[in-house]
Amino acid sequence: MGIGTLASRAGCQVQTVRYYEQIGLLPPAMRNAGNQRRYDNATLRRLTFIRHARDFGFSVEAVRELLGMADHPDMPCDHADAIAKRHLEEVEARIERLSALRDELKRMVAQCAGGRVDECRIVEVLSDHQQCLHAADHGGQQTIR
Amino acid sequence: MGIGTLASRAGCQVQTVRYYEQIGLLPPAMRNAGNQRRYDNATLRRLTFIRHARDFGFSVEAVRELLGMADHPDMPCDHADAIAKRHLEEVEARIERLSALRDELKRMVAQCAGGRVDECRIVEVLSDHQQCLHAADHGGQQTIR
DNA sequence: ATAAAACCTAAAGCCGCTATAGCTTCAAGA
DNA sequence: TCTTGAAGCTATAGCGGCTTTAGGTTTTAT
Numbered sequence: 001m002g003i004g005t006l007a008s009r010a011g012c013q014v015q016t017v018r019y020y021e022q023i024g025l026l027p028p029a030m031r032n033a034g035n036q037r038r039y040d041n042a043t044l045r046r047l048t049f050i051r052h053a054r055d056f057g058f059s060v061e062a063v064r065e066l067l068g069m070a071d072h073p074d075m076p077c078d079h080a081d082a083i084a085k086r087h088l089e090e091v092e093a094r095i096e097r098l099s100a101l102r103d104e105l106k107r108m109v110a111q112c113a114g115g116r117v118d119e120c121r122i123v124e125v126l127s128d129h130q131q132c133l134h135a136a137d138h139g140g141q142q143t144i145r
Numbered sequence: 146m147g148i149g150t151l152a153s154r155a156g157c158q159v160q161t162v163r164y165y166e167q168i169g170l171l172p173p174a175m176r177n178a179g180n181q182r183r184y185d186n187a188t189l190r191r192l193t194f195i196r197h198a199r200d201f202g203f204s205v206e207a208v209r210e211l212l213g214m215a216d217h218p219d220m221p222c223d224h225a226d227a228i229a230k231r232h233l234e235e236v237e238a239r240i241e242r243l244s245a246l247r248d249e250l251k252r253m254v255a256q257c258a259g260g261r262v263d264e265c266r267i268v269e270v271l272s273d274h275q276q277c278l279h280a281a282d283h284g285g286q287q288t289i290r
Numbered sequence: 291a292t293a294a295a296a297c298c299t300a301a302a303g304c305c306g307c308t309a310t311a312g313c314t315t316c317a318a319g320a
Numbered sequence: 321t322c323t324t325g326a327a328g329c330t331a332t333a334g335c336g337g338c339t340t341t342a343g344g345t346t347t348t349a350t
Binding site: 045048049052053056057066069070072073074075076077078080081084085087088091092094095098099101102104105106108109112114115116117118119120122123125126127128 | 194201230236271
């Protein structure tokens, strides 16, 4: 099949397929006489795996490792387990930080009386030197799509 | 004060201050005889405002608008309120998506028996053609720091 | 006087794609 | 067979919000 068919079957864009080839998640594709990429079902399965893993929020580097493991079915799966657990922890940490943020925002919005800017609780909170959040989300691969 | 003092008082990096000047969040700084930036307390307050707003997860564009409003204390604060409310909604949506993701990950991890890769539930779920998440997080300014 | 620390500019890198520009090849209909 | 439009190709730039690097200048402390 061509790259368009592959992409639509895997649920991603054509450029994304080329990008994955470029960064080595997919092997260099076979080409037809006119230099266009041709794919088999094995590549479709690989791409589907990649997309699922990305949908789960795994980073490209994690996907690379998971792919490496999927390629060796006879090996123990401890490492896959560890990667998934670590990712779960990161997601949970992110949820916690965002929840704290949500609470602060809620309080802020609730206290805005809707008058002039100089009476506005929103602007006030942001101006306040004392206020500190430290809700640091040093987000890694947070674009979960 | 110099840029280092300013940055440390506002709790950010020196380069970030220069970056904010470059994108127009901070006005072009005064310079001393040796071309080094000098700041007053008004700029420190402005930078602190910016950092707080960023800590709250507001995008730079939103911060730009909020700053514009903070500069006009006599205007009505409807728009500040609207920006904050919209941001709150986005944060809540993000939490929901991440929570769904967390549940999926938990299930996945719980089902891994710790054997070989070809029996591993983690690899299996990712390989499965049927599985779909659609937990799309088309994250805007999600790096909350 | 000297050395270390802080400062300067300009440009590239990060992540994971997405979009653009300017071409070539393919497939279907007349 | 010819034509047209869709799909494909490569290379490069752009997104957000900084961070890092390179290579230089100025300030500050001893």
